[in-house]
Amino acid sequence: MKRCLGLYAAAVYLFLHVPLVILAIFSFNSSRFTVWQGFSLHWYRAIFQDQELSESTWNSIVIALAATLISTVVGTLCAYGLWKRSSKMLSGSLYLSLVTPEIVMGISLLALFQWSFRWLDWRLGLFTVILAHVAFSIAYVVIVVAARLRTLSPSLEEAALDLGATEWQAFRFVTLPALLPGIVAAALLALTVSFDDYVITSMVAGVDSQTLPMVIYAMARRGASPVINAISAIIVVFFGALVLISERVRES
Amino acid sequence: MDAILELRGLAKHFPNQRAVDGISLRIPRGGFFSLLGPSGCGKTTTLRLIAGFESPTAGEVLLNGAVVNAQKPYQRNVSTVFQNYALFPHLTAAENVAFGLKRKNRPEIDRRVREALELVRLAGKESRYPAQLSGGERQRVALARSLVLEPDVLLLDEPLAALDPKLRKQMRLELKEMQRRVGITFLLVTHDQEEALSMSDQLAVMNAGLIEQVGTPRDVYLRPSTRFVAGFLGAVNWIGGIGLRPEVTQLLRALPANGAASRAATVTGSVFLGNCVQVLARLESGEEATAEMPRNGCAFEPGEAVYVCWNPSDEMIFP
Amino acid sequence: MTAAPASNSGWERLRGWFLLPARIWMAALFAAPFAIVIAYSLLTRGVYGGLGLPWTLENYRRVFDPLYLEIGLRSFWMAAATTAICLLLGFPLALFISRAGRRKNLYLQLVILPFWTSFLVRLYAWMFLLRDTGLINTVLQHLGLIHDPLPLLYNNGAVLLGLVYGYLPFMVLPVYATLERLDPGLEEAAADLGAKPWPALWHVILPLSAPGIRAGGVLVFIPALGAYLTPDLLGGGRTVLIGNLVQNQFTTARDWPFGAALSVGLMAIVGALVLLMLRREREGLL
Numbered sequence: 001m002k003r004c005l006g007l008y009a010a011a012v013y014l015f016l017h018v019p020l021v022i023l024a025i026f027s028f029n030s031s032r033f034t035v036w037q038g039f040s041l042h043w044y045r046a047i048f049q050d051q052e053l054s055e056s057t058w059n060s061i062v063i064a065l066a067a068t069l070i071s072t073v074v075g076t077l078c079a080y081g082l083w084k085r086s087s088k089m090l091s092g093s094l095y096l097s098l099v100t101p102e103i104v105m106g107i108s109l110l111a112l113f114q115w116s117f118r119w120l121d122w123r124l125g126l127f128t129v130i131l132a133h134v135a136f137s138i139a140y141v142v143i144v145v146a147a148r149l150r151t152l153s154p155s156l157e158e159a160a161l162d163l164g165a166t167e168w169q170a171f172r173f174v175t176l177p178a179l180l181p182g183i184v185a186a187a188l189l190a191l192t193v194s195f196d197d198y199v200i201t202s203m204v205a206g207v208d209s210q211t212l213p214m215v216i217y218a219m220a221r222r223g224a225s226p227v228i229n230a231i232s233a234i235i236v237v238f239f240g241a242l243v244l245i246s247e248r249v250r251e252s
Numbered sequence: 253m254d255a256i257l258e259l260r261g262l263a264k265h266f267p268n269q270r271a272v273d274g275i276s277l278r279i280p281r282g283g284f285f286s287l288l289g290p291s292g293c294g295k296t297t298t299l300r301l302i303a304g305f306e307s308p309t310a311g312e313v314l315l316n317g318a319v320v321n322a323q324k325p326y327q328r329n330v331s332t333v334f335q336n337y338a339l340f341p342h343l344t345a346a347e348n349v350a351f352g353l354k355r356k357n358r359p360e361i362d363r364r365v366r367e368a369l370e371l372v373r374l375a376g377k378e379s380r381y382p383a384q385l386s387g388g389e390r391q392r393v394a395l396a397r398s399l400v401l402e403p404d405v406l407l408l409d410e411p412l413a414a415l416d417p418k419l420r421k422q423m424r425l426e427l428k429e430m431q432r433r434v435g436i437t438f439l440l441v442t443h444d445q446e447e448a449l450s451m452s453d454q455l456a457v458m459n460a461g462l463i464e465q466v467g468t469p470r471d472v473y474l475r476p477s478t479r480f481v482a483g484f485l486g487a488v489n490w491i492g493g494i495g496l497r498p499e500v501t502q503l504l505r506a507l508p509a510n511g512a513a514s515r516a517a518t519v520t521g522s523v524f525l526g527n528c529v530q531v532l533a534r535l536e537s538g539e540e541a542t543a544e545m546p547r548n549g550c551a552f553e554p555g556e557a558v559y560v561c562w563n564p565s566d567e568m569i570f571p
Numbered sequence: 572m573t574a575a576p577a578s579n580s581g582w583e584r585l586r587g588w589f590l591l592p593a594r595i596w597m598a599a600l601f602a603a604p605f606a607i608v609i610a611y612s613l614l615t616r617g618v619y620g621g622l623g624l625p626w627t628l629e630n631y632r633r634v635f636d637p638l639y640l641e642i643g644l645r646s647f648w649m650a651a652a653t654t655a656i657c658l659l660l661g662f663p664l665a666l667f668i669s670r671a672g673r674r675k676n677l678y679l680q681l682v683i684l685p686f687w688t689s690f691l692v693r694l695y696a697w698m699f700l701l702r703d704t705g706l707i708n709t710v711l712q713h714l715g716l717i718h719d720p721l722p723l724l725y726n727n728g729a730v731l732l733g734l735v736y737g738y739l740p741f742m743v744l745p746v747y748a749t750l751e752r753l754d755p756g757l758e759e760a761a762a763d764l765g766a767k768p769w770p771a772l773w774h775v776i777l778p779l780s781a782p783g784i785r786a787g788g789v790l791v792f793i794p795a796l797g798a799y800l801t802p803d804l805l806g807g808g809r810t811v812l813i814g815n816l817v818q819n820q821f822t823t824a825r826d827w828p829f830g831a832a833l834s835v836g837l838m839a840i841v842g843a844l845v846l847l848m849l850r851r852e853r854e855g856l857l
Contacts, residue, residue, distance in 0.1 A: 001768040001769065001772075002670070005663060005666060005667040005670070006667065008663050008664070008667065009663070009664055009667040009668075009678070012660060012663075012664050012739075013681055013682075015736075016681075016682070016685050016736075016739070017681075017684075017685065019693070019696035019697060019699075019700055019736075020685065020688065020692070020693065020696055022696070022699070022700065022706060023692070023695070023696045023699055026699070026706075033704070034699075034704055034705060034706050034709045035709060035713075073592070074592040074593050074596060075593070077589040077590070077592060077593065078589065078590055078592070078593035080586075080589055081585075081586040081587075081589035081590035081593075082590070084582055084585075084586045085583075085586060087590065088849075090590060090593065090594060090597065092845070092849060093597045093601060093602065094593075094597070095845065095849075096601075096841070096842070096845055097597070097601050099789065099790065099793040099794065099841060099845065100793075100797075100838070100841060101793065101794055101796065101797020101798070101799070101814060101837065101841070102794075102797070102799065102800075103797055103799040103814045103817050103818050103834075104797055104817065104834045104837055104838060105601075105604075106818075107608065107817060107818075107821045107830060107831075107834060108604035108605050108607065108608045108834065109600065109604050110821065111604055111607045111608050111611055111827070111831070112600070112603060112604035112607055115607050131600060132600070134596060134600070135596060135597075135600035135601055138593060138596060138597070142593075153336065153338065155334050155336060155338040156338050156340060158305055158325070158332075158334070158338065159332070159334055159338035159339075159340075160340075160351070161304075161305075161324070161325040161326050162303060162305075162325050162326070162330075162331055162332045162398075163326075163331065163351050163352030163355060163397065163398070163401065164326045164352045164355035164356040164401070165326055165351075165355045166324075166326055166581065167579075167581040167582050167584075167585045168585060169355060171585065173351070174340055177342040178340075178341065178342055189687075192687050195689075196688075196689045196690055196691070198690070198691050198800060199799055199800055203818075203821070213689065213691050216689075216691050216692070216695070217691060217804075220691070220694075220695050220698065220804060221804075228695055229699070231692075232689070232692040232695060232696070235688060235689050235692055236688045236689075236692060239687050239688050239689070240684055240687070240688060242687070243680065243683060243684055243687045244680065247676065247680050251676070305579075307579075324579070324581060
């Protein structure tokens with residue numbers, strides 16, 4: 001049976017990865033058609049000359065960094081609190097935020113922001129996108145950090161108290177350092193999830209806060225362009241590397 | 253007697269269990285005291301109550317004469333050596349030992365850490381991480397970490413349970429020696445009666461949340477006040493309501509001439525233990541008795557008629 | 572392993588503060604928005620789009636129009652098919668990984684890797700392959716196997732493919748987690764008692780992986796039910812699912828109340844499934 005499974009697994013892995021590999025290969029195609037006509041870095045150069053792309057990429061980076069920072073802090077503290085004593089309400093709502101279809105999250109956040117415009121003097125923009133991203137990232141952070149917490153022995157904190165540390169000091173000097181790999185892994189996950197988001201972002205972004213996924217979507221809708229292949233290849237390689245780093249960190 | 257630690261009517265009730273059901277104890281200053289009992293008897297809970305990890309349902313914990321019920325663990329001058337040592341994995345041995353000193357802002361941290369590590373004979377391993385230390389070495393770090401704070405009482409939760417048997421015997425001597433040198437009161441919790449007997453100046457035997465007897469090792473072994481204590485501290489031959497230790501029970505082929513007590517019995521088997529021979533016999537009453545006989549004495553065959561004999565002064569009598 | 576009992580008031584206080592940010596965020600940016608959506612679902616569409624009184628249940632009545640019911644049913648079957656296929660494809664893979672010994676983590680990472688790269692990119696990859704001028708058609712035409720391009724894209728099949736492709740990891744990971752925790756001795760015991768590999772799988776392993784299958788099922792079914800991007804890009808507007816319908820109401824159609832009612836309906840189904848899961852799984856979900 002083992003050989004059967006092995007062959008099958010290979011097939012599934014091919015299914016999962018080959019489309020992306022093909023995409024990457026054709027990003028080096030000198031022609032814009034799906035016939036290979038020679039190697040070229042033409043499309044990669046085109047990326048760097050595109051104003052819209054660089055602006056939106058910059059927006060995506062800013063949003064991702066800000067959202068990651070906030071959601072990692074909030075999520076880590078939350079995971080720790082739940083570890084001390086669980087809260088059905090909170091973990092239930094976190095789980096719900098994880099499974100809620102993105103379009104529903106997007107429109108409800110849009111509804112919230114529009115409603116708030118009556119009382120507050122602001123518009124849709126980077127800020128609303130960041131708030132939205134934190135909202136759906138917290139659950140991911142909690143999952144990763146909670147998993148790490150489960151591997152810790154509770155007697156460590158007791159020992160800390162025994163030796164003269166207050167509860168806060170026990171967290172700060174004993175638990176937090178032990179959590180660090182998990183926190184880093186959670187942050188990387190939040191970063192990726194935020195950078196990649198299209199659906200929710202498209203609903204709550206303003207006219208002048210386009211993100212990279214939004215630009216890619218518009219391009220994809222308009223028609224095939226190898227520029228997308230090139231962008232995709234870069235994204236795949238970059239975030240692929242990020243995953244591997246994250247796994248290394250998590251295993252340490 | 254100057255009691256450094258006193259428990260008055262201490263009780264801890266959990267929703268489905270009375271872990272500690274009202275115990276009172278006075279632990280003298282500067283000695284080695286043990287709490288001995290089977291698993292589930294409440295000894296670890298008692299330890300946790302003293303350390304401050306649990307708050308009592310009733311009763312008081314007094315340290316140096318003052319009631320400390322309301323004090324958090326970090327406010328009490330007691331320190332615990334955990335069963336799994338609970339060393340901080342991200343800190344070196346030296347940093348582990350320094351942890352408490354830093355939290356309490358004691359001066360001369362480096363000197364104290366060095367002295368503590370020398371006391372537990374770990375000089376030279378300061379910069380090792382717990383993962384790089386052996387089980388025995390980790391235990392020494394845990395000891396140093398607690399002792400460096402000079403607590404009123406050092407609490408040890410089954411400290412030898414995780415060590416292999418040979419190391420255990422060696423550590424017993426070392427712990428005893430350490431306590432004598434440092435002078436701090438040690439309170440050890442264990443289920444191993446050999447440990448408690450060999451290390452303690454005094455010990456308390458616990459069962460089902462209550463203390464059955466307090467006394468020196470000799471008192472508790474030779475003059476147990478309850479059947480439970482007798483049975484827990486060692487093997488017992490129950491003969492017609494009195495208890496006898498196998499080592500004071502003899503088998504003779506003829507009635508003893510002196511004033512020894514005796515009963516007729518039939519040998520049912522014998523076991524060679526190396527340092528002695530255990531011979532089992534069944535009395536007329538149906539009770540079984542085990543006698544520890546010298547290994548080069550005469551051999552007893554199953555079915556032989558013998559007399560089980562003992563000195564009346566060795567009898568353990570219970571109300 | 573749970574933490575030390577927080578009966579100590581010091582821990583309780585710390586915990587209270589630590590949970591506060593998350594509580595506020597979830598209340599303000601998850602619960603509150605949804606409350607507003609519920610409110611909107613009971614209002615009426617304004618003349619220029621937007622909202623107006625009176626309060627009405629009209630939007631919910633419209634949800635049950637045959638046109639929209641058809642969309643709902645199609646979404647349901649799509650999601651169910653996606654879940655079933657993900658289970659069929661994902662279970663053997665999870666089994667393989669759980670038996671892979673030292674290389675387990677590597678194989679896991681290989682599954683997670685595509686998930687971490689952009690969802691959009693992955694959808695576009697299939698567009699690149701499936702469209703009329705895409706790679707598959709170009710190759711087949713080159714080889715002379717077909718004359719006209721096959722309509723591989725912009726239909727239900729493409730959407731299904733995209734959904735399975737996107738959500739497969741969500742089935743594999745929970746199933747793997749459950750298989751991981753199974754006692755390896757069980758398989759040996761089954762073999763010892765005379766079961767051949769395939770029957771052992773069917774009678775012993777499969778039933779015991781039920782919790783993982785349930786978890787994976789929920790994690791695939793619910794997002795698939797509310798999928799928007801996949802049917803949008805791979806269905807090209809021809810395959811309309813609930814997600815597309817909702818998005819449409821909030822953009823082009825500008826009928827917020829109706830869109831809100833649809834969302835509430837969708838969330839009702841989601842909520843019911845989550846409650847079912849919460850009741851069944853003793854360990855808690857996070």
